Structures are given as structure tokens and as C-alpha cells.
Amino acid sequence: MNYDFNTIYNRESTYSVKYGLRKQLFGTEDIIPLWVADMDLAVAPEIVEALQKxxxxxxxxxxxxxxxxxxxxxxxxxxxxxxxxxxxxxxxxxxxxxxxxxxxxxxxxxxxxxxxxxxxxxxxxxxxxxxxxxxxxxxxxxxxxxxxxxxxxxxxxxxxxxxxxxxxxxxxxxxxxxxxxxxxxxxxxxxxxxxxxxxxxxxxxxxxxxxxxxxxxxxxxxxxxxxxxxxxxxxxxxxxxxxxxxxxxxxxxxxxxxxxxxxxxxxxxxxxxxxxxxxxxxxxGENWYQALLQHIEKNISYVEENLSKTPIKTMHPDATYLLWLDCKELEPSGTLLKKFFYEKCKVGVQDGRQFGVDGVGFMRLNTATPFPIIKEAVDRIIKSI
Structure with a gap:
């Protein structure tokens, strides 16, 4: 069975933390939210069917x-x-x-x-x-x-x-x-x-x-x-x-x-x-799960390959759909990094300082989203740099 991980779903009316807190966290709703660790991907249809039943x-x-x-x-x-x-x-x-x-x-x-x-x-x-x-x-x-x-x-x-x-x-x-x-x-x-x-x-x-x-x-x-x-x-x-x-x-x-x-x-x-x-x-959920891993690997590889041409370095993950972005070469201050990502790029990554003092100069990006969204986010970052 083929699973569609590239359909973009409107989550505005679902009381979503990821989308509902954009104004509060980033100062604007005009932003791609790639911060909190939930996916913008439809769950396995087998789970939907079980819940509907x-x-x-x-x-x-x-x-x-x-x-x-x-x-x-x-x-x-x-x-x-x-x-x-x-x-x-x-x-x-x-x-x-x-x-x-x-x-x-x-x-x-x-x-x-x-x-x-x-x-x-x-x-x-x-x-x-x-x-x-x-x-x-x-x-x-x-x-x-x-x-x-x-x-x-x-x-x-x-x-x-x-x-x-x-x-x-x-x-x-x-x-x-x-x-x-x-x-x-x-x-x-x-x-x-x-x-x-x-x-x-x-x-x-x-x-x-x-x-x-x-x-x-x-x-x-x-x-x-x-x-x-x-x-x-x-x-x-x-x-x-x-x-x-x-x-x-x-x-x-x-x-x-x-x-x-x-x-x-x-x-x-x-x-x-x-x-x-x-x-x-x-x-x-086994078949959906295996397809999901392939989708995440594709998204991560795309981000890593394209950001490698910029001052932003990625820590290559062994697991998870999260990417830890080392932005110290771009700008070591967490405050100015936030302005760069939120105001200039319009990409809502998570401030590394929330992970402790050792996170200063880093940002966390969630790649578990449709590929067109990842591509748009990366394009915005590269263009803004």
C-alpha cells in the first residue's frame, strides 16, 4: 500500500499547539511552524479506521x-x-x-x-x-x-x-x-x-x-x-x-x-x-511505519544537503525526525537568531536556548512534514542568508 506523506492538511481548526501558538511564540501567524515534535503527516489509515469504528x-x-x-x-x-x-x-x-x-x-x-x-x-x-x-x-x-x-x-x-x-x-x-x-x-x-x-x-x-x-x-x-x-x-x-x-x-x-x-x-x-x-x-501500523522512516530520511537528507552550502551546520541524527542546527557561525546570539528565523525567514524553528545554556547558538527543526513544506522552509532560509 502506498502512503501519502506529501498532502498538506489545514490544522487551523483542530486546536493544534503547533499552529495555535504561532502568534504567541513567533510574533506572527505568517510562519512555517517546524518547532514542537508532532508531525504534519496523516496517521496510518489503519489507526483512523480503528478509531472511527x-x-x-x-x-x-x-x-x-x-x-x-x-x-x-x-x-x-x-x-x-x-x-x-x-x-x-x-x-x-x-x-x-x-x-x-x-x-x-x-x-x-x-x-x-x-x-x-x-x-x-x-x-x-x-x-x-x-x-x-x-x-x-x-x-x-x-x-x-x-x-x-x-x-x-x-x-x-x-x-x-x-x-x-x-x-x-x-x-x-x-x-x-x-x-x-x-x-x-x-x-x-x-x-x-x-x-x-x-x-x-x-x-x-x-x-x-x-x-x-x-x-x-x-x-x-x-x-x-x-x-x-x-x-x-x-x-x-x-x-x-x-x-x-x-x-x-x-x-x-x-x-x-x-x-x-x-x-x-x-x-x-x-x-x-x-x-x-x-x-x-x-x-x-508496520507498513505505514516503514514508509514513514523513508520519508523522514528523504526530508533530512534534503535539509542537510542544502544547508551544507550555508554557515548553518546540521548534526546528522541517528534517529528521530528532529534536526539540531548549529548556527553559531551564522550568528552565535540566540536573540538575533530568533529574529533571523522568525522575522526574516518566517520559519518557526525551536530556540536552542530552551534546551539549556548548551543550546545557545542552536535551533531545532522538525522534518516530519510534507516535503513541499520542508523545501519551502529551506528555500526561505537560504534566500535569507
Whole structure:
């Protein structure tokens, strides 16, 4: 079946964050919004059909996550990542971002030191600081346009009482996939200093050019005891608005501690359309998913090839549909970069400073959109330069 990823849909009347906040974020609605990580692409028709079938029933009451729901996730994870996960190791969450906040609460105490690798997805900062933990940042080292971890810095922090790490795998915003040897090196330190890891793997399925994602918790028995994994169909299948995610606990004690915090809030309980969409995505979405990866690779390659002729450099991603643009040669100041992109180019990329001080001079661009939109955005950037 052929899937159409180049039709441009009008999202104006859909309460879309991506389009509805243009005036507030960019000062104008006359802009191509390529910032927040949702796609301007129609979801798999199999998912639409499943939702339409459910909508046709006029009662939308409380919905259970049954064996069918969990088996769809188990089978997807096994096929995609060669990782066996039992149904009783899975816990529903209405989104990874809110789950991260509860996980930080569950596995650290007020004023404990919690580490993140920067630049990184903005809610990581919020979920540490607003839970009254002490934020410890580990700036990633940029070597020839690729990020690396400074393990000496991490060990120093652990010696000084670091209690927890919130990790992004694959990395957002750069699309860097952490290799097995890197994960094992970090795991060794965590075991030595009794530090647990929350691993946000929401982009795990969006691996490009034949790359293979390594689930952190799959590495060893030690990893199973130390790592809590966060996954979801939302980025892969463009379902962010349906609030469906899940956590994987290989350690029963960690799972029990988390549930003790959230069960009385009914936070581990899902909605009707979240349930239907994930089952359809994981059981019927394979062909659409494979076609999507090809479309993203095409878009990224086009951006990289054309921007290579400009002062803007791209970090080549191993995964995700996000491109981290190094604009320091063009203009190192975040303020003037915003004026350039928003006022001159009329392209709404995301300000790198939102990802921390290590993001100054960078912008993040979402390529998961019809090719004509990507082409127009790139043309505007090149013309403006």
C-alpha cells in the first residue's frame, strides 16, 4: 500500500499547539511552524479506521487496558528491539512527560541531586527543579558535530551524592543514539555509586538509516535492576494528542514504589482512544511505519544537503525526525537568531536556548512534514542568508 506523506492538511481548526501558538511564540501567524515534535503527516489509515469504528459506538465510558493492549506493546518491543517484556512489567501512563515528574518523586527525595545530560528536552529541567530536587547538568561534549558523554564529570557528581539520572535515549534534540559500550560505561558507574536511571526512550522506534536502538534496561541483569524505561507510540505514529504511554519496570520493587505514589491518583489508568490507537498502531501500523522512516530520511537528507552550502551546520541524527542546527557561525546570539528565523525567514524553528545554556547558538527543526513544506522552509532560509 502506498502512503501519502506529501498532502498538506489545514490544522487551523483542530486546536493544534503547533499552529495555535504561532502568534504567541513567533510574533506572527505568517510562519512555517517546524518547532514542537508532532508531525504534519496523516496517521496510518489503519489507526483512523480503528478509531472511527470505536467512535461509531455512542458510549465512551471508562476503558480498561486488557491483555490485548499489553500484548500489542510486548510484541512490538520484541520485534522492533529484540527485547522480551512481561505484561506485569508494564504500567500505563497518559504521557511520558507527566510520568517523568512522578518518577523523579518516587526515586529521589527533596533536595536530592538529580542529573541530566545537556542540551536536552526542556521538560527534563522542569521535572527536576519543580519537584524541589537539585539539578546537576552534564554538558555533552561536541566533537566534530557529534555529542559525547564526559564520564569523569559524571563520576565526580556521583561521588558527591548524585541520586538519580534522567536520561534521553535516543537523545533529543540531536538525534544521537547511545551505543552499547557507552550505556554500559554509564551503568557501571550507576552500580558503583547506587544511582538509578530513568530512561526516556520515546524516540526509540524512529531509528534511521539502518541504525538499531538499544533499550538501556535490556543490557544486563544490573540494567534491569537500575533502569526504568519510558516508551510510547505517540512520536512514532503521531498520536501525541491521545495521551498514551507506558513504563517498563524490570525491578518489581521499583514498580511497587512508583505505583504506591500514583495509583491513588488513578494515573496508571488509560483513556478509550489512547487504548484503541495503540492497539491499532502496534498491530496494523508496520507498513505505514516503514514508509514513514523513508520519508523522514528523504526530508533530512534534503535539509542537510542544502544547508551544507550555508554557515548553518546540521548534526546528522541517528534517529528521530528532529534536526539540531548549529548556527553559531551564522550568528552565535540566540536573540538575533530568533529574529533571523522568525522575522526574516518566517520559519518557526525551536530556540536552542530552551534546551539549556548548551543550546545557545542552536535551533531545532522538525522534518516530519510534507516535503513541499520542508523545501519551502529551506528555500526561505537560504534566500535569507
Amino acid at each position: 470505536r467512535v461509531s459506538h455512542p458510549i465512551y465510558g471508562y476503558t480498561m487496558q486488557t491483555d490485548v493492549f499489553w500484548e500489542s506493546a510486548q510484541n512490538w518491543i520484541k520485534k522492533r528491539h529484540q527485547w522480551e517484556v512481561a505484561s506485569d512489567e508494564l504500567v500505563f501512563a497518559p504521557g511520558i512527560v507527566p510520568a517523568l515528574g512522578f518518577l523523579v518523586q518516587a526515586f529521589s527525595d527533596i533536595n536530592d541531586k538529580v542529573g541530566i545530560f545537556t542540551p536536552v528536552y526542556p521538560p527534563f529541567y522542569e521535572n527536576v527543579k519543580k519537584n524541589n530536587r537539585e539539578l546537576v547538568t552534564f554538558p555533552l561534549q561536541n566533537k566534530n558535530g557529534r555529542y559525547y558523554i564526559n564520564f569523569d564529570e559524571v563520576e565526580d557528581a556521583m561521588k558527591n551524592g548524585l541520586k538519580l539520572i534522567v536520561f534521553c535515549n535516543p537523545h533529543n534534540p540531536s538525534g544521537r543514539m547511545w551505543q552499547q559500550e557507552e550505556l554500559l560505561q554509564l551503568l557501571d558507574l550507576c552500580e558503583k555509586y547506587n544511582v538509578n536511571i530513568i530512561s526516556d526512550e520515546i524516540h526509540a522506534d524512529l531509528t534511521l538509516w539502518g541504525n538499531k536502538h538499544v533499550p538501556f534496561a535490556s543490557l544486563s541483569e544490573i540494567a534491569e535492576q537500575r533502569v526504568i524505561t519510558c516508551m510510547a507510540p505517540s512520536k512514532t505514529f503521531n498520536l501525541a494528542g491521545l495521551n498514551c504511554a507506558y513504563l517498563i519496570f524490570k525491578n518489581e520493587k521499583l514498580k511497587a514504589k512508583y505505583l504506591q505514589l500514583v495509583q491513588h491518583l488513578h494515573f496508571d489508568f488509560g483513556g478509550t482512544f489512547a487504548t484503541e490507537s495503540m492497539i491499532a498502531a502496534y498491530t496494523q
